[in-house]
Amino acid sequence: LAKTTQPVSMDSYEGQEVNITCSHNNIATNDYITWYQQFPSQGPRFIIQGYKTKVTNEVASLFIPADRKSSTLSLPRVSLSDTAVYYCLVVPPGGGADGLTFGKGTHLIIQP
Amino acid sequence: DGGITQSPKYLFRKEGQNVTLSCEQNLNHDAMYWYRQDPGQGLRLIYYSQIVNDFQKGDIAEGYSVSREKKESFPLTVTSAQKNPTAFYLCATRQSSYNSPLHFGNGTRLTVT
Numbered sequence: 001l002a003k004t005t006q007p008v009s010m011d012s013y014e015g016q017e018v019n020i021t022c023s024h025n026n027i028a029t030n031d032y033i034t035w036y037q038q039f040p041s042q043g044p045r046f047i048i049q050g051y052k053t054k055v056t057n058e059v060a061s062l063f064i065p066a067d068r069k070s071s072t073l074s075l076p077r078v079s080l081s082d083t084a085v086y087y088c089l090v091v092p093p094g095g096g097a098d099g100l101t102f103g104k105g106t107h108l109i110i111q112p
Numbered sequence: 113d114g115g116i117t118q119s120p121k122y123l124f125r126k127e128g129q130n131v132t133l134s135c136e137q138n139l140n141h142d143a144m145y146w147y148r149q150d151p152g153q154g155l156r157l158i159y160y161s162q163i164v165n166d167f168q169k170g171d172i173a174e175g176y177s178v179s180r181e182k183k184e185s186f187p188l189t190v191t192s193a194q195k196n197p198t199a200f201y202l203c204a205t206r207q208s209s210y211n212s213p214l215h216f217g218n219g220t221r222l223t224v225t
Binding site for chain 1: 155216
């Protein structure tokens with residue numbers, strides 16, 4: 001299973017773009033990359049996922065280089081409400097629970 | 113997530129008592145999962161189930177038990193054998209298909225004194 005490494009915490013300011021990078025050096029060929037957001041006393045919420053190149057939705061973008069050994073979650077123009085913990089997971093295809101262990105994530109703090 | 117109901121939100125028990133946490137889903141998802149989260153920590157997998165009447169241990173199953181008699185329900189019992197039961201418990205579901213994401217309930221905070 002691919003192990004992931006993220007920064008423990010990050011700070012930014014309202015209106016800025018925030019990029020959170022996750023390293024996953026031993027990602028397997030068919031693994032996909034998924035990101036979750038968690039607010040205090042709530043369950044994590046799925047943000048975005050991808051396999052390669054770039055994926056964009058209404059809340060974030062995900063950049064994955066050709067070697068897929070890392071990925072970057074990009075949050076455009078953050079607000080105070082984006083203060084949360086962000087988790088990167090690398091998940092193999094199929095069912096079960098492989099890859100579904102959440103590490104400590106990145107605690108993002110947005111200041112006014 | 114509106115499709116997953118965990119109840120109650122807060123639960124208090126005395127040490128030595130078993131307690132059952134409820135998780136119900138109306139998403140028609142095949143797989144269900146129980147996680148435990150301690151302050152400042154990530155989520156650790158307790159048990160999961162991919163189909164009715166079948167479940168597997170996760171990373172920290174000792175002191176816990178589960179059942180999956182219906183597709184919609186996956187209750188977790190925290191037994192008196194669990195040494196440190198006070199924690200935030202999260203239930204999740206997902207479809208058993210490629211790249212299907214997890215959907216989480218809003219959790220139950222259990223305090224044992």
